[in-house]
Amino acid sequence: MTPRPQQAARRSTVLRREAVVATVPVAVAALLAAAGPAAAGTVGRAGAGDPYFPLAGNGGYDVRHYDLTLGYDPHSRHLDGKAVVTARATQRLTRFDLDLKGLKVTGVTVDHVKAAFRRDGQELVVTPRHALCEGQEFKVTVTYSGTPKPVTDPDGSLDGWIPTDDGAFVAGEPQGAMTWYPANSHPTDKASYDFTLTVPKGYTAVANGLLRGQRTSHDRTTFRWRQSEAMAAYLATATVGKFKVEQYTTRDGLRVYNAVDPREATAAAPVLKKLPSVLAWESEVFGPYPFRAAGAIVDRAPQVGYALETQTRPVYDSAPDLGTLVHESAHQWFGDSVSLTRWQDIWLNEGFATYAEWLYTEQHGGRSAQKTFDSLYASPADSDLWAFPPGDPGSGAHIFDTPVYARGAMTLHKVRSAVGDRAFFRILRNWAAGHRDGHGTTAQFVRLCERESGKDLGHLFHTWLETAGKPSSS
Numbered sequence: 001m002t003p004r005p006q007q008a009a010r011r012s013t014v015l016r017r018e019a020v021v022a023t024v025p026v027a028v029a030a031l032l033a034a035a036g037p038a039a040a041g042t043v044g045r046a047g048a049g050d051p052y053f054p055l056a057g058n059g060g061y062d063v064r065h066y067d068l069t070l071g072y073d074p075h076s077r078h079l080d081g082k083a084v085v086t087a088r089a090t091q092r093l094t095r096f097d098l099d100l101k102g103l104k105v106t107g108v109t110v111d112h113v114k115a116a117f118r119r120d121g122q123e124l125v126v127t128p129r130h131a132l133c134e135g136q137e138f139k140v141t142v143t144y145s146g147t148p149k150p151v152t153d154p155d156g157s158l159d160g161w162i163p164t165d166d167g168a169f170v171a172g173e174p175q176g177a178m179t180w181y182p183a184n185s186h187p188t189d190k191a192s193y194d195f196t197l198t199v200p201k202g203y204t205a206v207a208n209g210l211l212r213g214q215r216t217s218h219d220r221t222t223f224r225w226r227q228s229e230a231m232a233a234y235l236a237t238a239t240v241g242k243f244k245v246e247q248y249t250t251r252d253g254l255r256v257y258n259a260v261d262p263r264e265a266t267a268a269a270p271v272l273k274k275l276p277s278v279l280a281w282e283s284e285v286f287g288p289y290p291f292r293a294a295g296a297i298v299d300r301a302p303q304v305g306y307a308l309e310t311q312t313r314p315v316y317d318s319a320p321d322l323g324t325l326v327h328e329s330a331h332q333w334f335g336d337s338v339s340l341t342r343w344q345d346i347w348l349n350e351g352f353a354t355y356a357e358w359l360y361t362e363q364h365g366g367r368s369a370q371k372t373f374d375s376l377y378a379s380p381a382d383s384d385l386w387a388f389p390p391g392d393p394g395s396g397a398h399i400f401d402t403p404v405y406a407r408g409a410m411t412l413h414k415v416r417s418a419v420g421d422r423a424f425f426r427i428l429r430n431w432a433a434g435h436r437d438g439h440g441t442t443a444q445f446v447r448l449c450e451r452e453s454g455k456d457l458g459h460l461f462h463t464w465l466e467t468a469g470k471p472s473s474s
Contacts (some may be wrong), residue, residue: 001173001331001350001400002307002316002324042131044096046123048186052343052396053174055122057186058097061087064137065191068181071198071220072205072240074167077147079103083181085140093132098182099233100124103146111138124182142182151175154397162304166261167203167240169301171308171315174343174396177233187339188439190230197238198222204243206259208236208311210293211247227311229291230437232339235311239297250276250294252283257295257313267319268298274322278329278360285359286330287429290337290436296325309353311336323357330356338435345442346399347390347465351408358409373413376406381470391442391465411464418460419453427452 044060047053067084085098101122108117110128118125124142132138148161148168153175160176162169170180177185197205201219209227216222227236243259250256256275260268275296283289297315304317307324309331316324334356335349358369379385384401390408393399416424427449431440434448446461463471 001309002320002327042092042094044091044093046097046120048184048188050186050342052399053186056099056175056343057189058099058123058184060091060093060096061089061132061138061184063087063184063189063191065193066181066183066236067194067196068238069196070180070205070238072168072238073200074203074240075200077163077168078145079148079161079180080145081143081181083140083142083144085142085182085184087138087140087184089132089134089136089138092134093128095125095127096132098124098126098140098142099178099185100142100144100182101151101178102149103144103180105142105144107141107143109141112141115140122178140182144182148180151179154395155400157306158304162301164241164299164301166242167199167299168238169241169299169304169315169317170237170239171304171306171310172234172236173308174234174399177236180238181236183233185233187232187234187343188341190232190339190437190439192229193225193227193231193236195225195227195238196222197225197240199240202242203240204245204259206237206239206243206257206297206313208293208313209291210255211257229311229337231311231336235309235336237297237308237310237313237315239299239315241299243297246272250279252280252289254279254289255293257293258298259296260298261300263300264298264319268296268316271320271322271325272296272298275325275329278322278326281360281363282326282330282333282356285356285425285428286333287432290333290432294332296320309335323361326357326360327353333432337437338432339439341439341441343396343399344392345440346393347404347408347411348440348442348445350400350405351390351412354405354409355412358413369413369416373410376410377473379470383470386468386470389464389466389468391461407464411461414460414464415449415457418457419449419455423453 047055048057050056065086069082071080099122108115113129116127150158150160150162153159160179177183195207198220199205201216201221205223207225209225212224212226214223244262244265246258248256291312293312295313301317307316307328309328314328330353334352358372362369388403390403450457
C-alpha cells in the first residue's frame with residue numbers, strides 16, 4: 001500500500017493502513033453432549049483472536065470459497081448482494097458469526113435451510129436450524145442490500161467501499177471487506193473467489209483473477225471474475241468506474257487486465273507499460289509469479305490517498321509512479337501469496353515491498369540500497385523513523401506508519417549485509433516458495449534466515465525489529 005495523506009513523504013515511499021473495532025473473543029469451553037442452540041463450546045468465536053484486532057475474523061470454521069453476486073448502481077449508490085460462503089466447521093457449531101457492517105440482511109440460509117440471524121455491531125450472528133458437526137462442509141447464503149459506506153480507520157483514512165464520482169474504489173485493508181460482503185475477514189482464513197458483478201452499460205466492474213466472461217443485456221453489463229488461488233478477504237476488490245480497458249498476454253503466458261480512468265490514462269501509460277518487465281524482474285529475484293493473472297486498476301479517487309495491493313490487480317487512487325508500481329507488485333509475493341498470521345507482523349508485507357523498491361533502483365542504474373539505508377540512518381534520533389520498532393507497532397493505529405515501511409526495509413538490508421548476497425537472495429526466494437498461498441510469521445522468517453546463512457541473527461533482529469529508538473550503527 002502507498003502512503004495515506006497525512007503520512008506521505010513521497011508517493012513512492014509507500015505506506016499501508018489498518019484497524020478494526022474489537023470485543024473480547026468468546027471463550028471456547030469443553031464440548032457438551034447436549035446440542036442446545038447455545039450449548040457451551042459450540043459457539044464460534046466473534047473474532048479470530050488477533051491481538052491488534054480481536055473482532056477481525058471469526059472462529060469455528062474455515063472458509064473454502066466465496067461466490068459473490070453483486071449489482072451496483074453508481075448513480076443511486078445502491079448495492080444488491082448475494083454471498084454464498086462455502087466453509088468447513090472446525091468444531092461443533094450451533095452458532096457462528098460473519099463480519100458484515102452497515103448493510104440490510106434480508107435472508108440467511110445454511111445448506112439451503114432458513115437460519116435465524118441477528119446483527120451485533122459488525123457481526124452477523126447466524127444460528128442454523130441444525131447444529132453443524134466438526135469437519136462438516138456447509139454453505140451459508142446471505143442476501144443483502146443497501147448503500148455501502150466506507151469505514152474510517154484510526155489514522156483517519158477511508159477503507160472499504162469508497163464512492164467515487166463515477167463508481168466506487170474498493171480497497172479493504174484492513175477492515176473494509178465487511179463493508180460490502182459477509183466474510184471471515186482475518187488474513188489467516190484465505191479462500192478462492194467467484195465474482196458476478198452487474199453495473200449499468202458503459203461502466204466496468206473489475207475484480208481479482210481472470211475475467212471469465214462479459215455480457216450486456218437490457219442496458220446492464222455483467223462481468224464474471226474468478227480468483228482461483230487463495231486470497232485474504234481484505235485483498236478482494238470490486239471496483240466500478242468508467243474505465244479504458246487494456247488486455248494482453250505476456251510472453252510468459254500471464255493474463256494482464258488494466259482498467260484506467262481516462263482522466264489518468266496519459267500519466268499512467270508510461271508506468272503501466274513497464275508492468276511486464278517489473279513482474280519479470282521480480283520473478284527473477286523472488287521466484288515465480290504466484291498467480292495466473294496480473295494488471296492494475298487506476299482510478300481517480302482523490303479522497304483516498306493511497307494504493308492497495310489487491311490480489312493480482314492492485315488498485316491505485318491515481319496514476320502511480322514507478323516506485324509505487326514496483327512496491328504494489330512486490331506485494332503479490334509478500335503480503336498476498338505469503339500472508340500475515342497476525343497484524344503485528346505487518347513489516348513482513350510493507351518492509352519487504354519497500355525493500356523491493358530499493359533493489360529495483362539499485363539494479364536499474366539508480367543509487368544502491370546501501371546508500372538508501374545510509375540516507376535514512378542519518379535521520380535524527382527524534383525522527384518518526386525511530387518512533388517505534390517495526391516488529392511491534394503497538395496497535396492497529398500505527399501499522400502503516402513510517403517505521404513499518406522504512407525501518408522494516410532497513411532490517412532486511414542489515415540481514416543482507418550480515419549474510420551476504422548469495423544467502424540473502426536465496427532467503428527471499430525460499431520464503432516466497434515455502435509459504436506460497438499460505439502464511440508466515442516473523443519467528444519463521446528469523447529461523448529461515450539463520451538456517452540458510454548458518455549465522456545466529458537473534459541480536460540483529462532484536463535490535464532492528466524489536467528495540468525502541470535509533471539503533472547503533474554497529
